[in-house]
Amino acid sequence: MTTDLRQVHPSEWDSWYGKLLSAFAEPETPEERAVSRDLTELDRTLGLWEDGDPVATAGLFSFRMTVPGGAAVPTAGVTMVSVAPTHRRRGVLRSMMRRQLDDVRAAGAEPLAALTASEPAIYSRFGYGLATRELLADIDTSRVALTVPEGADAVRLRLVEDPASVLDVCESVYARVVPTRPGMLARRPGWEHRMVLDPERKREGAAPLRCVLAERDGETVGYARYAVKPGWSDREVPRGAVLLRDLEALDEAAYGALWRFLFDIDLAPSLRLDGRPVDDPWQHMVSDIRRCGMFTNDGLFLRPVDVGAALAARTYAAPVDVVFGVEDGFCAWNTGRWRLSGDPKGAVCERTRDPADLTLSVRELGEVYLGGTSLSALARAGRVREERPERGALREAAVAFLSETAPWLPHGF
Structure with missing residues (x-):
C-alpha cells in the first residue's frame, strides 16, 4: 500500500471531485459540477492518493479580501477539504494543512489564509480564528x-x-x-x-x-x-x-x-x-x-500566514504602538515578538527584541484582524494576556483594531 500527497492532474479531477462529494454526501447537477471545475485552481489543488485512488482532498482559491482601510489583500482561500471515513485519525488532515501553509509561505504572495468550516472546532488547532459572524x-x-x-x-x-x-x-x-x-x-x-x-x-x-x-x-x-x-x-x-x-x-x-x-x-x-x-x-x-x-x-475563519505582512497590510482606527508576543504552534516562523506601529493612514510591523505588551496566539490575531472582535473581550476570556498593564497597551490596541463597519463574508467558497 503506497500513499502520495500531491497536486491533482487535470485528468484526475473527476475522481478527485467525486471523492469530495462522497465525503459530504451531497450530489451535484452537471451545471454545478461544471462551475466547480471551472473555478478549481489545479495548481493549488491537492489529493492524497492510496494505490491510485483519492482518499483525501484539499484546495486553495486565490482571493483578494478587503481589510480595514479598504485595501484588497491577497488571501489563500482554503476549500474542498475532505478525508475519507476509512482514513480519519491518521494525521491526513494535518498533513494537508501543513502542505498548504508551507506552499503559501514559500510563494510569499498571500499573508493571510481563510476558510469556512463545516465543523468549526476542527481548524483552531491550525491557527484559524473566527473573524466574521x-x-x-x-x-x-x-x-x-x-x-x-x-x-x-x-x-x-x-x-x-x-x-x-x-x-x-x-x-x-x-x-x-x-x-x-x-x-x-x-x-x-x-x-x-x-x-x-x-x-x-x-x-x-x-x-x-x-x-x-x-x-x-x-x-x-x-x-x-x-x-x-x-x-x-x-x-x-x-x-x-x-x-x-x-x-x-x-x-x-x-x-x-x-x-x-x-x-x-x-x-x-x-x-x-x-x-x-x-x-x-x-x-x-x-x-x-x-x-x-x-x-x-x-462566518469566516482567518489566520495570518506572515504576521508582519498581515498586520502591516491594514490600517488602524487610532494610533497604536504595541509589541505582541505571538505564539504559533503550527507555523513556527510566526512565533516571536512583533512591534506594530500604525494609524488610519498605514502601518509597519516588524520583529523586535523589546518586551511584549500583549501575549496571544496567532488564532487570536486572526479573530481580531478584520475588526469584528475586541482584543479586550478576548483578554477577559483569558485568551490575551496584558504583560504590563500600566502601559495601557490592551486598551490602545483594542480601540485601534476595531472596524467602523462589521466584517462580513458575503458567500462561502
Whole structure:
C-alpha cells in the first residue's frame, strides 16, 4: 500500500471531485459540477492518493479580501477539504494543512489564509480564528413595518425572471461595494456564475430564483436575488416565505427600496435571510425587532500566514504602538515578538527584541484582524494576556483594531 500527497492532474479531477462529494454526501447537477471545475485552481489543488485512488482532498482559491482601510489583500482561500471515513485519525488532515501553509509561505504572495468550516472546532488547532459572524433572521412582515430612507421612492425596481441574464450589472454593483466592508472578496471571473446556481434539490419547495434590480437615471444601483416559497394554512391563509439569497446596494435609498419590495411581496408574510452582516441597517428600519427572529452564526475563519505582512497590510482606527508576543504552534516562523506601529493612514510591523505588551496566539490575531472582535473581550476570556498593564497597551490596541463597519463574508467558497 503506497500513499502520495500531491497536486491533482487535470485528468484526475473527476475522481478527485467525486471523492469530495462522497465525503459530504451531497450530489451535484452537471451545471454545478461544471462551475466547480471551472473555478478549481489545479495548481493549488491537492489529493492524497492510496494505490491510485483519492482518499483525501484539499484546495486553495486565490482571493483578494478587503481589510480595514479598504485595501484588497491577497488571501489563500482554503476549500474542498475532505478525508475519507476509512482514513480519519491518521494525521491526513494535518498533513494537508501543513502542505498548504508551507506552499503559501514559500510563494510569499498571500499573508493571510481563510476558510469556512463545516465543523468549526476542527481548524483552531491550525491557527484559524473566527473573524466574521453572520446574521440570520425570519421576519414576520405581516406584523413588522419598515421605514425606508429618504429617496427610496425615486428608485425604479425592475423584476428579472432569469438572474443569469443580468449578471454583468449585478457584478458591477458588487465590485463597487467590496472595498467598503472588511471580509468581502473581490470575485474573479467565473465566480459570478456560482451566485445564480439554483438546483431544484436546494429549493426546499420554493419557486426558481428571481432578481430585482434597483435603477436610477438608467444606472443599476442595487439588486436582490430571492425566491418565494408558497404555503397555506388549513384555512387557506397565506403562509408563504420570501427567501433572500443576496442583496447589495450603492446607497441608502436603493437599499431601502429593495428591502421594502421584499417586505411587500404578496402571499408571503415571512422574510427569511441567511448570512447577512451583523450590522445590516434594516435592523434600524423595522418597527418591532422582537418579531424578526434573529440569531448569529460563524462566518469566516482567518489566520495570518506572515504576521508582519498581515498586520502591516491594514490600517488602524487610532494610533497604536504595541509589541505582541505571538505564539504559533503550527507555523513556527510566526512565533516571536512583533512591534506594530500604525494609524488610519498605514502601518509597519516588524520583529523586535523589546518586551511584549500583549501575549496571544496567532488564532487570536486572526479573530481580531478584520475588526469584528475586541482584543479586550478576548483578554477577559483569558485568551490575551496584558504583560504590563500600566502601559495601557490592551486598551490602545483594542480601540485601534476595531472596524467602523462589521466584517462580513458575503458567500462561502
